[in-house]
Amino acid sequence: MVSSLLADAVADPTAVLLDLFAANDDIQAFSARVAAHFSAVFSSDAALAEIPALDALDARHDRALVRFRAMVQDTSPSPEIYRARWPGPRCGGWGLADASPHDISYDDLRESTVFWAVSVPAQSPWCADPSSAPHNTPHSHKFPVPHHPHHAVQVKVYHNYPVKPTELHTFVGILTSEPLHADLDLDSPALVPTLHVLFSLPTPTTIVPRVYPDPAFTKNTRDELITWIADASLAGDQDAAEWVLLAAIARVQSRSPPILPLTLTVSCFPSPSPTATSTSTPALSHILTQIFPLVTTLPLSLSTLNTTSFAPESKNEDLHSGWLQLPRGTVCVVTEGGVSEGNVSERGLNNLRATQEMMNAQTLQYVFPYSAFAFDTDVAFVILSEGTKSAFFHASANIPLRPAIPDFDFYKTPEGVAPKAEDALASFRALVGAAKIGSVTVNDQTAQFIQEDFVQERKAAPAQDEVLTQDHLIQRMMIARLLALSMQEPEITVPIWKKAKEMETTRRARILSQ
Template sequence: MVSSLLADALANPTAVLEDLFDPNAVLDAFPARVSAHFSTVFAPRDALNEIPPLSPSSPPEIHQNRALVRFRAMIQDTSPSPQMYLARRKHALCGGWGLGADDATDRDDSIDYADLRECTVVWAVSVPGESSWCSTALDGTSVSTGHATHRALSPHKFPMPDASHVGAQIKIYESRRTGESLKATDLYTFVGILTSEPLHADLELAHPPFVPTLHVVFSQPVRTTIVPREYPLASPTTSELRDELIAWIADTSLAGDRDAAEWVLLCGIARVQSRTPPILPLTLTLSRFPSPPSKTDISTNPTLSHVLSLLFPVLNILPLSLNTLNATSFAPESKNEDLHSGWLQLPSGSVCLLTESGVTEGKVSERGLQNLRAAQEMMNAQTLEYVFPYSRFEFNTDVAFVVLTEGKRSAFFQTNVTIPLKPAKSAMEFDFYRDGSDVALPSPQKLEMFRALVGGAKIGNVSIGVKTAEFIQEDFVKERQAASSPSDALSSDDLIHRMMLARLLALSLHETEISVAVWEKAKALDTRRKTRISQ
């Protein structure tokens, strides 16, 4: 019975809507009925995967009009006003979901205004920086054929300029999915009927542009790991797996520097633990990082970026240059009542890799300074201002930051942690900018184990027992007393820093509790870092 319902929904979702519609029932209850029906039919994961994806490799052009598709997307703009639609058309026909849009009789003066309802309209885009292995795992390897590369109709609404993506107008009919419950940068899988319709925000124009439009039948929030992960891993060899992972990151992208690789891993899995009190991700600067062979070519990404994209589900690269700073926007900005995206409009769980190698001599404009302030504030407080004509609003973020710089410290940012790169191999012989296709990969099974470790650590939680807490307190007091001078004594900020580091180290080991052994490892790792800085 379920397979029959699934086949009907895939073959003709419009007919399913019409069959579900009861013109004598309460109109306001119908959207919830639609959502309940479709979400039940596609409740099994295998069933959901039967729905064709809407993505850069499966763009709107390859789907038939009014096809049922699923769109894994980031909500980019919630500012469009709700749209009125005729919920019950003439002759007691079903309305909404794009039905009757081309029927002139539904727009004449004889319509029953009691049958008008509102639907929420938002703009959504492909998940910025989603790694290809996530897309393959969830959508398969389907690619468009017989069509030119998809060109989004509103590219300014995607965080990364010129990046391939799909943008779509999303119409949501169920009252529980209001504009208040949907927030910018939220990730959702929207399942709906795909059409091409005038852009709602430009309906007052004589010839408004037509854009891909998805009439949602049901939706599901997407977890920050994109693919399902668990914590802790049920494996007695997690510590060995973690060591192998660090060695692979070091040997493939950091000239064998395992301490630097460990810091990259720990800061990559960091997330907002609490806002009150603020327990925010540690931010990292990897200094003395070599520039690419052509310093002016900011399109040359470090090998580290390819390695991280193989591990983390969402990785975004922000290549700093004078042009990026002065001519693009880091924060979203409303222009003519249209929210333009910015480099930093990223979903929770993202890793943002900022590279400073493309910055040359020149002047940073006022816009550039604003961009730098936006990035620094996001690192410090995990908030990002959205700029509107007469106001600014702060939105919470949860993004891990890693900065690569050639100097002793970042030229633009203050991060919680700075560690100089110390290659175990000759930096002259090691290529830090190899193409992703040249990266030596572990076996597919091992790589998936790495991803499971990283993904689980990203969502895990650890506690601290009473005995360990007492040990840490006593250890802290002893170190303060042993300091040669007051200026060398550890501060409360140092203790907080170490506690955050110990928490991340425990997460990377998939421990459920910070132990004395983890605390000692965290101390040793930080001590080696400080020694390296002083050399």
């Protein structure tokens, strides 16, 4: 019976809608009934996979049932009034209307929520839907990465399902082509793909569901991952690779009090050769893309700074996206190797300011004509800088690169990166995915040891050394927490605390030796 319901829903969702309304035309509860019915039919992963993924390149018939894993980009459009009941009685909404003239009863009017959704930016190929090939779409300014192929749709939701910008959801609905809701040109309105949502599912930031700790984790998995990052992208520098791993799994632990992600600068990182023609994308980006589900590279250059936007901005009541409008859980690799001599414009300065603010506070300003609103973010930053420190940003930690492999090529195509077996990649992905959602504690005994150890270290420090402050303790606790997460440990232990101290000592020694 379930298979019959599933087949009917996939073949003709409109007929199912009409049948549901014919059985009970109570418009007060109809949208909730629709969501409950379709979500029950497609409650299993196998059933959900029967729904074709959104792909506008396919010659799909009008009003086809599709699913679309997407990022909410713009929630600023006003709600849309629709007629929920037509004579017959026949349901309205979900793109259904009646061209015949009829008197309108205001009791039959309802509101739908309208917003814009785009393909998940920064989504790694290994966890993307293979049947949904991206392409160039109208309104490309609503996607964070300029000129990047993607899908985008106008979304209309009829049941109570609140959304916020940059949230990830899987929307299942009926695909049509309709005028843009905000288009004021009534004579020749622009037609855009429109998804009339039947039901929705929140998507985790890990894309693939994970549990912490990973039951299959072994210490060898962590060691092998660090070695692969080092040998394939950082010229064999194991220390830098471990710092990159910690920075990449970092996330917002708390807003109050603020426990925000560690940000990292890998300094002394070579810039691409001016004569190189293959790629200017660092191999590190390709490595992280094979491990993490959400990774983006922000290639700083004067052109990028001065001519593109990093923060979303409303223009003519249309929210244009920016490089930093990213879903929570994203790892953002910022490369400074493309910046040459020249002037940074006012826009460029605003872009730099927005990036630093996002690193410091994990918020991003959305700019509107007469106001600006700060939205919470949760993005991990790794900065690659040729100098002894970043030219533009202040990060939580700076680890100077120390290559162990001579004549190393730091810039490769994805195909040029040393491959790993699929079972090893699966283990790496499970490790970092679990670390991204995990939480660790510190027991009273360990907390007492840490406090006393830090006090003793302050007393024993030579007078000419940097004075250790409460901020140093907070950062070291942050590193210890990330170490525990990367080791899939439920608690910060004394050995983990000592390793955090050792990592900090080694890092600071590198800086002093420059």
